[in-house]
Each structure stands twice: as structure tokens, then as C-alpha cells.
Amino acid sequence: MKITDVETICLRVPALNERCEWGEDAFIVRVHTDEGITGIGESDTSPIAARGMIDAPDSHESSCGLRRLLIGENPPEIQRLWDKMYARSNYAGRRGLGIHAMSAVDIALWDIASQYYGVPIYMLLGGKYRDKIRAYGTFIPADTPEENRVIARRLREQGFSSLKFGGGILGKNPDTDEAIIAAIRDELGPDFELQIDIACVWRTYGASATMFKRLEKYRLNWIEEPVMPDDMNGYAKLSALGISKVAGGEGLTTRYEFDSFLRLAQPDIVQPDITRCGGISEMRKIYDLAEMNGVKLIPHGFSTGILLAATVQFLAACEHGDLMEYSQSTSPLFTGLVKNRIPFENGYVTVPDVPGLNIELDEDMVEKYRMN
Helix, strand or coil: CCEEEEEEEEEECCCCCCCCCCCCEEEEEEEEECCCCEEEEEECCCHHHHHHHHHCCCCECCECCHHHHHCCCCCCCHHHHHHHHHHHCHHHHCCCHHHHHHHHHHHHHHHHHHHHHCCCHHHHCCCCCCCEEEEEEEECCCCCHHHHHHHHHHHHHCCCCEEEEECCCCCCCHHHHHHHHHHHHHHHCCCCEEEEECCCCCECHHHHHHHHHHCHHHCCCEEECCECCCCHHHHHHHHHHCCCEEEECCCCCHHHHHHHHHHHHCCCEECCECCCCCHHHHHHHHHHHHHHCCCEECCECCCCHHHHHHHHHHHHCCCCCCEEEEECCCCHHHHCCECCCCCEECCEEECCCCCCCCCCECHHHHHHHECC
16 A cells, blocks of 8 residues: 555634634644545644645755655555654654654554554554543633633533633633632532643742642643643643642654653643644653653644544543543634534444544535645
């Protein structure tokens, strides 16, 4: 079997000159083969920029576009192709955007291999530890405490036993933050599992420590990304406070960055995004690093049903992969792009026992939101 093309699809819901919120754009890759098997992957990144990493012509031996590296290759040789892409694109792509593009390709290669061998991806990863995975719901908060009460109540009634909110207004004003958190905690009760995502808005250890102490009475399960990912000393000092668990890592790529983060930042929870960190192949190595450091891995995931399907297959094959994120985005790219998106039911997501990611895209939606 040979790769014949690497197709890139850039999607965006708002117009290019309008503000884009999380979940409102997408970068999708389809890897085509001469045997008619097509694999699909995605990266939660800047779509147009990521497309350049795949479409670019070669500059020299260490700065190559990924498409030219992959045409004619045998797709089930996933690790060899990962190593080839990493080595031959390392001038432009050793971290960040280059790894994002590689992540999308890697997921597509696992999709192809799984279809080719006729077994679920979790079987290729070593087998299934669980039939279903507990999921927490993530939403972008509304502007007022009462609106957020309504959202939290609705999600609890849908069966969620754990919720997270972040982005939007959160992190901009300490009084507003506390009012929203207090309202949601009051609505859900003192023992409901609740966490927040600050998306690095607090910036510094000092500002974060002040808010950690101020919010201690609300018994938050974890506080996510209070400071920038490079501020490993700030992370470590916040973890040492012992107030709330500290989580982070969604913006990091490869085992190399995660090795440093785990050792130096000392997080309680590490959150690689399978569509950014290097794909399924690299996520396996990051999971092992987390286990060796005694840190819980709970993947980040706030994009389309492609990310969702890949994350489910990965966690099913992890001994301690028992919690995942389930986006509550209202973007059509989450709600409708994947016509057969894995559903949330009664607190859990069921692991599909089918070959491949089993993704059916709404092609009309692809054409509607495609960026040329």
C-alpha cells in the first residue's frame, strides 16, 4: 500500500475579518492510498498556517513539506514515518506548528492502519482496558452568574458528573470570576466535581496564588493553565500551595517538552492534546512519562468529533485512561461536522469496537466553511 496524496482542509465558521472563538475553525487532513483506504486526522491549531507545513516545497534536507515526504510511503509504518517527518522538517517544525501538522497526519495513519488490519485502533495500541470512559463537560462561560447557573444545571441533568468552564469572560476580573464560580458551585452543590480553565490569563505566580487562595473555599478539583506553559517555576510553586490541583500542558508538543514540564513544573495533572502533541504515536510516549512521574494524564480536547474519536481509542488502551473531556461547544464544527460523532450518554462515552476512527464528514458543511 502506498500514500498517493495528503489532502488538507481548512475550515472556519466566522468570516476572516471577524473574531474566531475556540471550536470555530478546524484543520483536517485526509491521507489517500492506492488501495482506496483513506485516513482522517485533525489538529486544533491555526488552519492556514498548518496547511503550509504540509504543502510547503522542500527548502533543504531538514526543512521539507510533509506531503513530499509521505507520497509513495507505506502508511502502516507509522513510527518510521513519524521519525522521518520529525527529522526532515525539524528546522521549521521541531516544536509547535510543525508538530501540530504532524499530529493530524499521524492520526490519519493510525486510521488507515486500523482499517487495513481490520481491528480497532485500541487493539493496535495493545488492547482495551475499558468499554466506556467517564467524561466531563467543558463550556465557555456566559457573562452573568445566573446564566451560568442555568448552563451548569442543564449539563448536570444531561448526566455529567464533572464539569469544567473556561475562556470567555473568565480570568479577566477577580470579582466577576468569584461571582460566577460561587454561583455554579452553589447550583451544583459542595461535592460535585468542578474545575476551571484560566487559559494563562492570570499570567504570573503572584496573581495566580492570590486567586488560588481566594477561591479555595469553592473546592475546585483543579485549576488549569493559571500561568504560561514556559513558567515552570510558577507551576511548581502553585502546586506546592496544596490548595487545588494544578493542570496544564495542552499547548506543549512532543515527549521532550513534556519531559521538562513534568519534571520542572510538577503539575498534578498533565493535559496533552492528541491533535497537537504529536498525534497518537507521541501521546503514547507522553502517557508513559506521566506514569513514571506519578502524574495523572487527562487529555485536552475541544475541537471536532475527529479529535474525540482519536482520544477515545487512545484512552481505551491506557490502564489509567479513565477520564476525558467532552466539549460543549455550540460551533457547527463540533455539533455537525462529524455526522456520526461519538455520543455522551449517562456520564460516559462508549468505546467503539470498529476498525479505524469511523468518521463520516458532512461534506456539505465542509464546502460551506472551507477556506481557500
